[in-house]
Amino acid sequence: MTVTAVEMDLEQLTMCVTTQLDAPVTRAWQLWADPRQLERWWGPPTYPATFIDHDLTQGGRCTYFMTGPEGDQPRGWWRIVAVDAPRSLEFEDGFADEDGNPNNELPVMTMRLDLTERAGGGTTMTIVTRFSSVEDMQRILDMGMEQGMTAAVNQMEGILAG
Amino acid sequence: MVVILKERPDTDEKQADLVFNALADRTRRDILRRSMGGELSVSALARSYTMSLAAVQKHVAVLDRAGLVTKRRRGREQLVRTELATVQAAQSLLDEFEAIWRARIDRFADVLNMPNEGAMP
Numbered sequence: 001m002t003v004t005a006v007e008m009d010l011e012q013l014t015m016c017v018t019t020q021l022d023a024p025v026t027r028a029w030q031l032w033a034d035p036r037q038l039e040r041w042w043g044p045p046t047y048p049a050t051f052i053d054h055d056l057t058q059g060g061r062c063t064y065f066m067t068g069p070e071g072d073q074p075r076g077w078w079r080i081v082a083v084d085a086p087r088s089l090e091f092e093d094g095f096a097d098e099d100g101n102p103n104n105e106l107p108v109m110t111m112r113l114d115l116t117e118r119a120g121g122g123t124t125m126t127i128v129t130r131f132s133s134v135e136d137m138q139r140i141l142d143m144g145m146e147q148g149m150t151a152a153v154n155q156m157e158g159i160l161a162g
Numbered sequence: 163m164v165v166i167l168k169e170r171p172d173t174d175e176k177q178a179d180l181v182f183n184a185l186a187d188r189t190r191r192d193i194l195r196r197s198m199g200g201e202l203s204v205s206a207l208a209r210s211y212t213m214s215l216a217a218v219q220k221h222v223a224v225l226d227r228a229g230l231v232t233k234r235r236r237g238r239e240q241l242v243r244t245e246l247a248t249v250q251a252a253q254s255l256l257d258e259f260e261a262i263w264r265a266r267i268d269r270f271a272d273v274l275n276m277p278n279e280g281a282m283p
Contacts, residue, residue, distance in 0.1 A: 006260045006263065006264070008256045008259075008260070010182060010185050010186040011186045011187075013182075015256075015259055015260070015263070017263045017264075017267060019267050019270075019271075021271065021274060022274075023274050027274065028274065031270060031273055031274060037273055040269070040273045041266065041269035041270045041272070041273045042266070044265065044266075044269075127263070129259075129263075133179065134178050134179050134181075134182040134183075135178065135179060137255065137259070138178055138255065141255065141258055141259065
């Protein structure tokens with residue numbers, strides 16, 4: 001397993017995922033900065049992501065859609081809050097309507113990525129997701145279920161159990 | 163909209179907020195841990211903390227409203243017991259998020275290990 005720690009902070013409503021990677025910081029950054037590489041891991045296999053716009057500058061926007069097994073294409077967006085390539089990225093992640101415009105009625109999460117060089121090589125990647133309320137957490141999860149993430153999760157749990 | 167929100171009664175969402183607000187306090191989490199093994203009286207609980215009995219009673223009331231504990235009277239004593247089902251339901255919500263991210267990071271590692279075909283300078 002590459003994920004070494006997942007910490008949930010109930011006071012702050014944040015989730016922090018810490019991962020140790022063998023690759024250098026610049027290589028790990030490419031998986032965020034290059035949309036073609038990003039879309040290979042952002043969505044689950046049943047709902048692969050396609051990025052349309054991808055502008056990792058402060059105030060920049062990314063838009064993407066995911067394609068489901070029934071041909072359904074839920075859309076999402078990022079708004080870049082802060083960026084310090086190749087070390088950190090902070091952005092809002094939300095849902096969009098069919099034209100790719102942000103849907104303000106649906107929850108928005110804030111994500112913060114940090115890539116730090118490890119002594120002796122490799123990278124520590126931390127991703128902190130901040131929710132604005134428990135209700136939002138629940139709604140995001142419900143939508144994730146609609147997008148077939150459960151299948152991917154169950155698959156993974158099967159592997160872990162075996 | 164492509165994405166359909168699962169219908170969830172409003173009361174459920176309010177309940178979830180009560181549960182997580184109740185859990186977002188170190189003392190209340192400690193009360194839950196102590197009352198997991200069986201019933202404890204509020205006065206016995208209060209002896210474990212430096213705060214007043216009234217303050218502990220307040221914490222227990224918050225846990226009670228969230229459905230995280232049940233209270234029962236025995237004579238002059240107020241007995242508290244942790245409702246494991248509610249604790250587990252809250253835990254499973256957090257577990258689902260954790261599982262989604264673990265799967266995502268696994269894919270990230272897979273892409274990282276693929277030969278980089280010069281997509282980026």
